[in-house]
Amino acid sequence: MIRRRALWAAPVLLAAPALAQPAWPQRPVRLIVPYAAGGGTDILARALAEAMRPHLPHPIVVENRAGAAGVIGSEVVARAEPDGHTLMAVVSTHIMNSHVLSSVPYDPIRDFTPVAMLTRNTMVLAASHTLPFADIPGLVAFSRSHPTRLSSGSTEALSSFIGQELARRIGAEIPDVQYRAGSQLMTDIVAGNLPLGWTSTASATPHMTTGRAKIIAVSTATRTPFFPDVKTVQEQGIPDFDLSGWVAMFGPKGMPDVVTARLNALIERAFNEETFRARLAALGIEPDLRAPAGLLEALQRENRIWAAAAAAGHLPKQ
Structure with a gap:
């Protein structure tokens, strides 16, 4: 009887170490931002890492790995060990990239573990103070009288699509100018080197005190609380114009549920x-916190939307 009990218990004892989960984190956590420093996503990532620091035994270290519209940094995470020590914060073009880039070395949904939706990215149309208009009707009139004077800056596929979609809807030729980060785009607008640019509220807000840039429209169906007096594109005569992005956190595929x-x-x-929420408000960042299931649902929905837009020829291939 004793021998039988010992044999029965042996598999349980052998399995116990495999079931045990190591404490997390065991070392500093890398939070990769696959865009240049100073943009809206970088600002948010650093603020969040700082807010989480008092509750962790090791710091979260933000690392910028810019390039290829976010693909370079995202690939680093896709190939990392799924132990929770390598994470990333990306914008919604993480999904869009697979429909606009000729090659992406990972699947944006299957090769990552969704952690949390963090914020909504209401995109705003910033304009140089040198332009003689301050709204969409003025932009339309100016584009018709000066057909070669305007260009529109963007930092990734979403802001590029928004700019070109607006140009298409108003019947104007407004070439797209690519930037690595919203901070660089806004610097050129403030300096008068770039007429227009679509960027996040977080990237635009710090430059509003200069008096050398203005916000003439927001991309969503509702106004943003950060520029409450600025009308939406819809309010300015372009129906059904409702486009926005988000920032979310992911880990590599297969990350443990407990982590x-x-x-x-x-x-x-x-x-x-309250301190963190106040900081987000001061930075022009709109919270939109969602759990992994909610984030996954949003990813799948947007993947269907961008697939349809690509099939219709409304997404430029890069």
Whole structure:
């Protein structure tokens, strides 16, 4: 009887170490931002890492790995060990890239573990102070009388698509000018080197005190609380214009559920802290916190939208 009990217990004892989950984190966590420093996503990532620091035994270190519309940094995460020590914060073009780039070395949904939707990116149309108009009707009139004077800056596929979609809807030729980050785009607008540019509220807000840039429209169906007096594109005569982005956190495919849950709880804790929420408001960032299931649902929905837009020829191939 004793021998039988010992044999029965042996598999349980052998399995126990395999079931044990190591504490997380065991070392500093890399949070990769696959865009240049100073843009809206970088600003948010650093603010969130700072807010989470008091509740972790090791810091979250933000690392910028810019290039190829976010693909270079994202590939680093896709190939990383799924132990929760390498994460990334990306914008919604993470999904869009597979429909506009000729080659992406990963699947934007299957090769990553969704952690949390963080914020909504209301895109704003910033304009140089040198332009004689301050709204969409003025832009339309100016584009017709000066057909070669305007160009529109963008930092990734979404802002590029928004700019070209607006140009298409108003019947204007407004060439797209690519930038690596919203901070660089806004610097050129303030300097008068770039007439227009679509960027996030977070990238635009710090430059509004200069008096050398203005916001003439927002991309969503509702106004943004950061520029409440600025009308939407819809309000200015372009029906059904409603486009926005987001920032979300991911890990590599196969990350343990316990780590994802721990991360999600820490992020939620940070977002509930008044100091952090006040900082987001000061930076022009709109919270839109969603759990992994909600993020995955948004990813799948947008993948269908961009697939349809690509099939219709409305997404430029790069």
